[in-house]
Amino acid sequence: MYMDSSTPANLSGDREKILQELIQGRESANKLLTLILGKPSGDDKSSSVSAADDLLMKIFASFAESISVLNRAPIEQAFDKIPVNTAGSLPIGLQSEDSEGSSKSTSVLKQRRGCYKRRKTTQTWTKTSQNLIDDGHAWRKYGQKVILNTKHPRNYYRCTHKFDQGCLATKQVQITEEDPPMYRTTYHGSHTCQNLLKPPQIILDSTIPGDSSNSVFLSFGSTNYPSTKLNHETYYPSNPTFPLVKQEYSPNQELKPSFDRNKSTSADLLLTFDSSGPMSTLSSGSNHGDMISSSGAYSCTASTHDDSHHSFDLDVFGGVGDFDVSEFGFC
DNA sequence: GTTATTTGACCCGT
């Protein structure tokens, strides 16, 4: 999908640009944080919405530019290995496999089960929260595994549009062993699908159930959607590379917490980016890089296998943010 | 009827 694969020289130049953009985004985000968190929780949030909106636009533009640059990187860096069955975005069963036509003594289907190439270096980021949240994407559960030394099984989800749009995004959800059980969601890959049900928007939502004081929804999109409402409204990512954190998540068993969701506070959401390879995926591209936070505590970390690591604090989300850019794969 | 979930089998990486 990427005609102009970046040369190493280009990557070096891109890195500088990305760093500048991200740093600028951080500064804007800092201002935004001051704006929002500095305000008393409650009703008079609206007074800062306009300014916050402006700042958000800067943030979005910065991150979008970064993502855009990253998207020019060769896709091989993003996906060392991709599922066999989804290569070429063909539905399972339509893949032209077994070209030899070798006869399977047992069962063709059986032999094909589990046949895939495991992704190794897709970007991943982890989000931990006390309550389940809707990231705005349509997920479909495709597996569940009991993980060693864990009490709760790990659930595997893929994007609903995996086959119709070739979206390779997946996520894993697991309840942690912590005292207040937490839902740890690990996202793999970014969405390349167009979510028709939920039009792209940008979110700044400070009204998470259970806590309205310092909760912030942020979405960094590369497309320019007017952020007309920043208060009490849900914004969806333009083409969510990052998941959208929403207030409720209705479908499937993810919504059956083993504890009282009402007790949870929204300020305990952690988002950690831990990815390698560029942000780019199979998408052609202009809409990657939505980034969302839904709490006061929000950290994103990235690192590559490369030796040159860049790290800086986002300091946006409750001051605990640590944004390690290098993991975005442009090193 | 279609679509989503469950769950054991299967494959890959370590």
Next chain:
DNA sequence: ACGGGTCAAATAAC
């Protein structure tokens, strides 16, 4: 060999 990730038939839900 083992643990983890994915597939896909069976089943459930709509």
